[in-house]
Amino acid sequence: xxxxxxxIVGNLGGDPTTNTxxxxxQVANFSVAVNRKKGNTKVTTWYRxxxxxxxxxxxxxxxxxxxxxxxxxxxxxxxxxxxQSGKAQASLVLNADRIIxxxxxPENGASSSEDGEQIPF
Numbered sequence: 461x462x463x464x465x466x467x468i469v470g471n472l473g474g475d476p477t478t479n480t481x482x483x484x485x486q487v488a489n490f491s492v493a494v495n496r497k498k499g500n501t502k503v504t505t506w507y508r509x510x511x512x513x514x515x516x517x518x519x520x521x522x523x524x525x526x527x528x529x530x531x532x533x534x535x536x537x538x539x540x541x542x543x544q545s546g547k548a549q550a551s552l553v554l555n556a557d558r559i560i561x562x563x564x565x566p567e568n569g570a571s572s573s574e575d576g577e578q579i580p581f
Contacts, residue, residue, distance in 0.1 A: 467532045468494050473525065511559060534555060
């Protein structure tokens with residue numbers, strides 16, 4: 461039996477983009493920069509995250525460029541591609557099973573949105 465669980469903590473590199481699949485399922489895609497120190501050097505690893513259904517809706521509604529998040533998921537894969545300058549590149553793609561919003565609650569102290577939906581802070 462195999463088990464895979466990946467957890468990343470970082471900041472969004474841009475606002476999430478959402479699409480709907482042919483079968484009507486919503487997906488939000490966003491990038492997360494994970495920073496760590498290696499000696500005196502900061503090393504950044506970028507992950508592309510795909511969030512589906514309810515997670516996609518929450519990501520679209522509450523996340524924006526710079527948001528700090530923890531993403532737990534599975535299905536980590538590497539995609540190879542050639543960039544515009546002809547150089548070989550790779551990106552890491554993670555399917556999100558759980559997204560935890562690490563930023564503070566809104567400045568007005570509200571814990572729910574206008575329609576009564578709980579904000580996940």
